[in-house]
Amino acid sequence: MIADSQLQEYLLVATDLAHRGGSLAKDLFGKTACSQKSDRSVVTEADKRVQDLIVEDLTRRYPTHGLIAEESTELACSRPRGDADFVWSIDPIDGTRNYASGVSVYCCSVALLYRGTPIVGAIYEPNLDYLFSASSNTPSTLNGQPIIVKHRSFSRETVLAFTIGTYAQRPAYLHHIMDRCTMRNSGSAALQLAMAAAGMIDLTINCTVKLWDIAAGALIVERAGGVVHPIDANNRLIEKSLWPMDLKNYTDALIPLAAGGQPQMSELQLIMESL
Known part of the structure; x- marks a missing residue:
């Protein structure tokens, strides 16, 4: 303790x-x-x-x-x-x-x-x-x-920030999500998590991030009333916590995740599962 x-x-x-x-x-x-x-x-x-x-x-x-x-x-x-x-x-x-x-x-x-x-x-x-x-x-x-995350329904007013590395690394579901909301990429995954925590944006999807990119931001989202879920190899949200992580054996593995308010995250999961 x-x-x-x-x-x-x-x-x-x-x-x-x-x-x-x-x-x-x-x-x-x-x-x-x-x-x-x-x-x-x-x-x-x-x-x-x-x-x-x-x-x-x-x-x-x-x-x-x-x-x-x-x-x-x-x-x-x-x-x-x-x-x-x-x-x-x-x-x-x-x-x-x-x-x-x-x-x-x-x-x-x-x-x-x-x-x-x-x-x-x-x-x-x-x-x-x-x-x-x-x-x-x-x-x-x-x-x-x-600060507190936004809690509202997924719509064209929803602002979703993402990081995907290169265009070739983009997951297929991003194309479908683009038609349903406003998308941005700041170039900083940590900052996008912080902005989601503050309600400046609704959601963030980060596909090519590592521990140092997300450790602080994930906690800040969670303590702002949001949720953070990992994304599996089949591009599905996993409704479980990222933590604890096995840091003893961590090198630089990617940790794909999505974060935001619970209503938007639930609807994002439905969109991803429908594809």
């Missing part, structure tokens, strides 16, 4: 690090080199600098905690990974392709998981100065104010 005071400390640390990381990313915007990783995704020197800032702080505060982070910097690789009870999941810049292209839509995401389940999460979008956060015993907030 984690004491409320300890959980509050972890939340304060996560929000501080997300804010500092996002602020550093903003300061470095347009000023650092970009390269391509083996999976053809991009990484910038800013990603590495932001991640090292966060990892250095966590190393000092919690030397026994594990760490799963997007960028394999020397500092990150020297830390314990997923076999600890407490594991931090970090995405220093979610939306790196936007960032590298000069598009100022990105965020910094920091989460802490306890035995495979997120207990605190923070996402900071520095250009709008939006700080989303939640813990397992406090409601989700945006800049300190409570």
Whole structure:
């Protein structure tokens, strides 16, 4: 059992690090080199600098905690990974392709998981100065104010944000959903989860995401009254929790999921099952 005071400390640390990381990313915007990783995704020197800032702080505060982070910097690789009870999941810049292209839509995401389940999460979008956060015993907030997901029927007014990687990776059901709602893609899965939690959009489907993309955002959606369901290999929503996850054996497997208010999610499931 984690004491409320300890959980509050972890939340304060996560929000501080997300804010500092996002602020550093903003300061470095347009000023650092970009390269391509083996999976053809991009990484910038800013990603590495932001991640090292966060990892250095966590190393000092919690030397026994594990760490799963997007960028394999020397500092990150020297830390314990997923076999600890407490594991931090970090995405220093979610939306790196936007960032590298000069598009100022990105965020910094920091989460802490306890035995495979997120207990605190923070996402900071520095250009709008939006700080989303939640813990397992406090409601989700945006800049300190409570937020809640939208609860309304699926219609053409529904705004669904998605991430699919490449066009070739798009699931067949997206074509059918496009005729029934308004679709957007911000290029940042973490930010889309946060926006769903705040009711800025109705739903988000993220097909090509990994733990660091979604750990903070999924908790923020759930604590805002929403639901988060994995999507299976047959493109069906699975009505069960993502958590706990086996972090000890997690490398970088994809975690397809959908998130939003329960009414929209139920109707989304019916659409997917009808195909």
